[in-house]
Amino acid sequence: MSFQTHDARILEVKELTSREKLFTLRFLDPEINRKFKYKPGQFVVVDIRGFGEFPISLCSTPTREGYFQLCVRRVGRMTKYMHNLKEGDIVGIRGPYGNGFPMEKMEGSTLILVAGGLGMAPLRSVLWYALDSGKYEKIYLFYGTKAYEDILFRDEIIHLLKHGEDMNCHVKLAYEVESPSCIYLEKGYSPRVCKGVVTDLFRGESFDVNNTYALICGPPVMYKFVIKELLDRKLSPGRIYMTLERRMRCGVGKCGHCIVGTSTSIKYVCKDGPVFTYWDALSTRGLI
Amino acid sequence: MRYVKLPEENFEEFFNSLKKWGIVYAPVKKENIYSFQKVQNVSEIALDYTRTMLPPKKFFVRPKDEMLKLKEGHWEEANGTEPIVLFGVHSCDIHGLEILDKVYLSDPVDPYYKKRRENSIIIGISCMPDEYCFCKSLGTDFAMHGFDLFLHELPDGWLVRVGSVKGHEIAWGTEELFEELTEEDMKNFREFEEKRANSFQKHLNKEGLEDMLDLAYNSPVWKKYERICLGCGNCNMVCPTCRCYEVCDLWMNAYEAVRVRRYDSCFMESHGLVAGGHNFRPTRLDRFRHRYYCKSYFDPSAGFNCVGCGRCDEFCPAKIEHVKVLDEVREGLQ
Numbered sequence: 001m002s003f004q005t006h007d008a009r010i011l012e013v014k015e016l017t018s019r020e021k022l023f024t025l026r027f028l029d030p031e032i033n034r035k036f037k038y039k040p041g042q043f044v045v046v047d048i049r050g051f052g053e054f055p056i057s058l059c060s061t062p063t064r065e066g067y068f069q070l071c072v073r074r075v076g077r078m079t080k081y082m083h084n085l086k087e088g089d090i091v092g093i094r095g096p097y098g099n100g101f102p103m104e105k106m107e108g109s110t111l112i113l114v115a116g117g118l119g120m121a122p123l124r125s126v127l128w129y130a131l132d133s134g135k136y137e138k139i140y141l142f143y144g145t146k147a148y149e150d151i152l153f154r155d156e157i158i159h160l161l162k163h164g165e166d167m168n169c170h171v172k173l174a175y176e177v178e179s180p181s182c183i184y185l186e187k188g189y190s191p192r193v194c195k196g197v198v199t200d201l202f203r204g205e206s207f208d209v210n211n212t213y214a215l216i217c218g219p220p221v222m223y224k225f226v227i228k229e230l231l232d233r234k235l236s237p238g239r240i241y242m243t244l245e246r247r248m249r250c251g252v253g254k255c256g257h258c259i260v261g262t263s264t265s266i267k268y269v270c271k272d273g274p275v276f277t278y279w280d281a282l283s284t285r286g287l288i
Numbered sequence: 289m290r291y292v293k294l295p296e297e298n299f300e301e302f303f304n305s306l307k308k309w310g311i312v313y314a315p316v317k318k319e320n321i322y323s324f325q326k327v328q329n330v331s332e333i334a335l336d337y338t339r340t341m342l343p344p345k346k347f348f349v350r351p352k353d354e355m356l357k358l359k360e361g362h363w364e365e366a367n368g369t370e371p372i373v374l375f376g377v378h379s380c381d382i383h384g385l386e387i388l389d390k391v392y393l394s395d396p397v398d399p400y401y402k403k404r405r406e407n408s409i410i411i412g413i414s415c416m417p418d419e420y421c422f423c424k425s426l427g428t429d430f431a432m433h434g435f436d437l438f439l440h441e442l443p444d445g446w447l448v449r450v451g452s453v454k455g456h457e458i459a460w461g462t463e464e465l466f467e468e469l470t471e472e473d474m475k476n477f478r479e480f481e482e483k484r485a486n487s488f489q490k491h492l493n494k495e496g497l498e499d500m501l502d503l504a505y506n507s508p509v510w511k512k513y514e515r516i517c518l519g520c521g522n523c524n525m526v527c528p529t530c531r532c533y534e535v536c537d538l539w540m541n542a543y544e545a546v547r548v549r550r551y552d553s554c555f556m557e558s559h560g561l562v563a564g565g566h567n568f569r570p571t572r573l574d575r576f577r578h579r580y581y582c583k584s585y586f587d588p589s590a591g592f593n594c595v596g597c598g599r600c601d602e603f604c605p606a607k608i609e610h611v612k613v614l615d616e617v618r619e620g621l622q
Contacts (some may be wrong), residue, residue: 002293002365003355003356003547004356004365032607040438049358049545050537050539050545051533051537052535052536054563075334075563075564075565079563092363106375157610166551183398209412219566219567220568229437233521245562246560247559247561247562247563249534250533250535251535253389253394254398254533255533255535255549255552256531256532256533256554257532257534257552259578259582260568261581261585262501262502262505262585263497263498263499263501263580263584263585263586264501264502264585265585266581266582266585268589285505286568286578287501
C-alpha cells in the first residue's frame with residue numbers, strides 16, 4: 001500500500017442544501033473502476049492535490065455500479081475547496097476503508113435506520129442497498145433533521161414517504177424548526193412527519209427484537225437517546241450498529257488520531273470501525 | 289543465538305568496518321543531551337550514554353517526513369532511503385522499534401517505514417540503568433530479537449550476540465577481529481547482567497495494570513495531574529512507541545507541492561477534533577488520561593505500549609513521573 005490516490009472525475013455536482021453537495025464520481029482508469037468494491041458504511045479519503053486529504057463516507061450503494069457518491073458538508077478549508085469543484089474536475093481517491101455494516105448477516109431481518117442530520121449520508125448507502133437487494137423483511141428509516149431546508153436527499157425522502165410502503169420501506173421524519181414547507185409535509189404524511197426529535201419517531205412502533213437490527217448515524221449527542229429507546233424495547237446491544245466519526249488521517253490504523261478506548265481495549269475507528277455495535281461501546285470507553 | 293567476543297583493541301577497527309554497510313549513527317553527547325548523530329570516529333561516540341532525547345524511531349517515523357511530491361499534477365513517491373547502521377541502541381529502544389513494527393508492518397504495510405527498516409542495521413549495546421529507567425518491570429531490559437548484533441560490556445572487550453543473518457554477515461566480514469568466548473568472559477557477562485538487574489531504582493507494578501486502570505477511569509488522580517501537566521506533548525515526542533502523525537500538503541512553488549507527515553501529539557487540542565469543531569477529547573484531563581491508557585494498553589501479541597525507557601520522565605518540564613502516576617491511580621482504587 002502506498003498513500004498514492006487514484007484519479008477520479010466528478011461526473012455531477014448536485015446541491016443538496018446550502019451546506020451540502022452531492023458529488024458523483026468515477027475513476028479515470030476503468031480497471032480501478034472495476035476493482036472498486038465497497039460496503040455500505042465504508043469510507044474513502046479524498047485527496048485535493050496540494051491542499052490535503054479528508055475522510056468521507058460513501059453515500060451511494062455498491063448495488064449500483066460504475067460510479068460512487070460522496071455527500072460533502074462545507075465545514076472547513078478542504079470541504080470549501082471541494083465545494084468549488086465543478087463537473088469534469090479531478091480529485092484523488094484512496095480506499096475504501098473500514099469495516100462497513102454487516103449487510104449479509106442482517107439479511108431476512110427488519111432494519112431500523114436512525115439518522116440525524118448528516119448521518120443520513122452513510123445510511124443512504126444502507127437504505128438503497130437494502131431496497132435494491134430486496135433481501136430484508138422491512139426497512140424503517142427514522143430521520144431527524146433541523147429544518148425542511150436541511151433534509152438531505154429531500155427528493156428521495158419525499159419519494160419514499162409517498163411510495164415507500166410498496167417497497168416495505170417505512171419512512172418517518174422529525175424536524176425541529178417549523179416552516180410552511182414542514183407543515184405542508186406534516187399535513188400530507190401525518191403522523192409520519194412530525195415536529196420533534198428523532199426518538200419521537202419510535203412512538204407507536206413495535207419490533208420483533210429477535211429479528212431486528214438498528215443502524216444509527218448522527219451527531220454524538222444523538223446516540224445516547226436513540227440507544228436508550230432501543231434498549232427500552234429490549235433490543236440486544238449486539239444488534240445495534242452505529243457508525244462513528246473521528247479525525248482519520250491515514251485511514252489504515254497508523255496515524256493514531258482515531259484511537260479510542262482504554263488500557264483493556266484500544267480500537268482504531270478507521271480500521272476496527274467505523275461501524276461498531278453498542279456492545280463494542282459498552283466494552284470500549286470513549287467510543288460514543 | 290551465536291556468541292562471539294570482540295576484544296577491546298579490535299573495537300575501533302570493527303566500528304570502522306561498519307561504514308561499508310551504511311551511514312553510521314551513534315549516540316553523541318552535546319552538553320547534557322545525548323542524540324543519535326552521524327559519526328565518523330569512535331572518539332565521537334558516548335558509549336556509556338543513558339538515553340538519547342529522541343529515540344531511534346526518528347529514523348523510521350521521521351519528525352517531518354516527505355511522502356509524496358506533486359509534479360505536473362501527479363503525485364510521485366518522495367526520495368528513496370539510504371542504508372543506515374544504528375550503532376549503540378539500548379534494549380528498551382529495540383523493544384520500542386518492535387512495537388512500531390507491529391503497527392507499521394501490519395496489513396496494510398506502511399511502505400516508507402518498511403523500506404527504512406529493511407535498509408537499517410541495528411547494533412545494540414548494554415547499559416546501566418539510571419534513576420528514570422523501569423524497563424526491567426516491563427521485561428524490556430533484555431532484547432532477544434530485533435537486532436543484528438548486540439554488544440555486552442566485558443572488562444576487556446565485548447561479548448557479542450549475533451541476532452540475524454545480516455549480523456552474522458557483518459561479523460563474518462571481519463572475522464579476524466572476533467574470538468571465541470572463554471569461561472571467564474561468560475562469568476563476566478553474568479556478573480554485569482546481575483549488577484545491572486540490581487541497579488534499578490524504579491519499579492512499575494504491572495500486575496493487572498490494564499484492568500486496574502480501566503476501573504480507575506474516574507480516579508481523582510487524573511484530575512490532580514490535569515492541573516500539573518502543561519500539555520506540551522514533550523512526552524509524546526520523546527516516547528519510543530508514540531507514533532501519531534499529522535499529514536499536510538505544502539507548496540514548494542506555484543507548480544510543486546509535497547505531502548508531508550509530521551509528529552502529532554495526543555496532548556494537542558486538535559488531536560481529537562473532527563469536522564465542524566466537535567472535540568472528542570476536549571479537556572486536558574481527557575488527553576492526559578488518554579495517553580496513560582494508550583501507553584498501558586496490553587496487546588497480547590506485542591505487550592505493553594511502554595518500554596520503560598524513562599524519557600517521558602526525564603524530559604517532562606512539569607516533572608511528572610510515569611510510574612508514580614500509575615502507582616497513585618492504583619493506590620486510589622484500594
